[in-house]
Amino acid sequence: MSTETTAADLLAVVHAVPGVQGVEPGITTTLRALDARLRRDSTSRDRYGLHVDAAARTVVIEVALAPVAPVRDIVEALQTAVQDALDDSDATPGPERPWEVTVRVQSISARPADGGDRRS
Amino acid sequence: MHDSDDAATQRYLELIRSVHDEWTSLEEQGDHSVQLSATALSTIKESVRADVRHGAQVQMPPTAAGPYTLSELALRTLVRRAVDSVPGVIALRTTVEHEPGENGLRTRGTPARIRCRISAPATSSDLLQLADDVRAAVTSACRDQVGLDSTVVDIHIEDIHEH
Numbered sequence: 001m002s003t004e005t006t007a008a009d010l011l012a013v014v015h016a017v018p019g020v021q022g023v024e025p026g027i028t029t030t031l032r033a034l035d036a037r038l039r040r041d042s043t044s045r046d047r048y049g050l051h052v053d054a055a056a057r058t059v060v061i062e063v064a065l066a067p068v069a070p071v072r073d074i075v076e077a078l079q080t081a082v083q084d085a086l087d088d089s090d091a092t093p094g095p096e097r098p099w100e101v102t103v104r105v106q107s108i109s110a111r112p113a114d115g116g117d118r119r120s
Numbered sequence: 121m122h123d124s125d126d127a128a129t130q131r132y133l134e135l136i137r138s139v140h141d142e143w144t145s146l147e148e149q150g151d152h153s154v155q156l157s158a159t160a161l162s163t164i165k166e167s168v169r170a171d172v173r174h175g176a177q178v179q180m181p182p183t184a185a186g187p188y189t190l191s192e193l194a195l196r197t198l199v200r201r202a203v204d205s206v207p208g209v210i211a212l213r214t215t216v217e218h219e220p221g222e223n224g225l226r227t228r229g230t231p232a233r234i235r236c237r238i239s240a241p242a243t244s245s246d247l248l249q250l251a252d253d254v255r256a257a258v259t260s261a262c263r264d265q266v267g268l269d270s271t272v273v274d275i276h277i278e279d280i281h282e283h
Contacts, residue, residue, distance in 0.1 A: 008144045022133040023140075026174060030167040034160075037143075047143070048136050048163060064133055071190070071198070071265045072183055079185035103188040106174050107129045108197045110122060 007047045013085045014050070014061060019074035023049030024064040024106040052086075057097055059086070062104040075103045122200065125173060125193065132170050139163055176226045178218065181267040189227070190266065192216070199234060202261035206254050208241035212278055233272045234258060239279035251275040 014020055025033075025048035033046045046052065049062040059082055065074055079101040086099045139159050175192030182188065190198075196214050203211035214236050219229035236258060244250050255273045262268040 006147075008140075008147070011140060011144075023136055024129065024133060024170065025136060025163075025167055027167050027171045030163060034164070047140060048167070064129060065194075067201075071194075072180075072267050075188045076183035076185045079183060079188075083185065101186045103186070104177055105188065105190045105194045106170070107125075107191065108194045109129075110126050110197060110201070 007050060007052075009089075010050060010052070010059075010082060010085060011047060013081050014063065014078065017074065017078045017081050019065055019068045020078060021064040021066045021109060023047070023062060025049035025062050026104070026106065029060065029062055057099045059099060059101045060104065061101065062106050064107045064109065065105055066109045071105060071108065075105065078103055122197070128169070128173065132166050135159065135163060135166055176228050178216070178228045179221060179230050181230065183267075192228070195231070198261055198265055199236060199258055202257040203236055203238055203254055206250070206257050208244065209250065209254055210239040210279075210281065212237040212239055231262070231268060231271045233274065234262070235274045235276060237276045237278045239281045240277050242280050242282050247277055251277060 011023065014023060029046065029051050030048050032051050033048050036046045051060045053059070061078065061082065063078070065071060068074070082101045083099050142157065142159065173193055177189040177191060178195050180188055180190055195216065199214045200211040203209055203214075214234065216228075216231045216235075217233040219232045221227045221229035236254065238254060240247055240250055254275050258273045259271070262271050262273075
């Protein structure tokens with residue numbers, strides 16, 4: 001029996017990708033995350049910078065990057081890591097259309113990162 | 121201004137990490153309720169400031185794994201880094217013209233033309249070559265960093281400075 005990936009799990013996956021400094025939300029995901037908490041929606045996997053639509057199988061992630069690799073490579077690694085995390089936890093076995101992961105790169109650090117996981 | 125953007129971004133990232141850690145800790149205790157701590161409330165205000173900093177989202181050619189965008193701020197950072205990588209050159213202002221976008225008020229299409237205003241070193245003996253070097257740096261950055269290979273790059277030498 002598989003366990004649905006939690007929002008905290010997804011954030012950990014995001015932060016573990018080399019080149020990702022952290023989630024950097026825009027207004028939309030901020031309001032969505034607050035809305036989910038106001039409605040006490042324990043099934044929501046929304047966080048600042050992260051929106052999961054399970055019905056549409058789409059994910060939006062908003063991040064800050066550090067220039068440790070080409071932007072495009074970091075983005076693709078992030079998309080793949082999140083897709084794998086969601087696929088591994090799909091509760092319903094059988095063929096499903098793949099998760100579409102849209103990444104919004106909000107900022108790129110002007111200086112190279114120190115390296116390592118920045119998650120506290 | 122660029123350093124202050126970077127510093128503001130770092131503060132914002134720390135704030136978001138702090139709130140997420142707080143929520144994760146509460147959820148592990150089974151508490152999914154609203155936690156409108158002062159920190160959480162601050163994120164609303166900071167997200168508005170951040171949104172102004174970011175500007176609109178600019179569409180990029182999708183990766184093999186899915187679609188992505190760059191904020192106008194991120195795109196300017198990439199271009200500025202490329203310009204500044206040419207010895208002696210200082211990036212001034214960058215403007216971008218876009219292809220028609222897909223949808224959304226705050227979404228721009230892929231960059232069609234990038235105009236870079238620069239300051240050249242007074243010691244430069246061949247400004248034409250210098251402009252070509254800057255153009256090559258920006259073109260390479262667009263191609264190698266984000267997969268843009270048909271963006272036109274214009275260079276305008278706006279100022280001369282003592283190196």
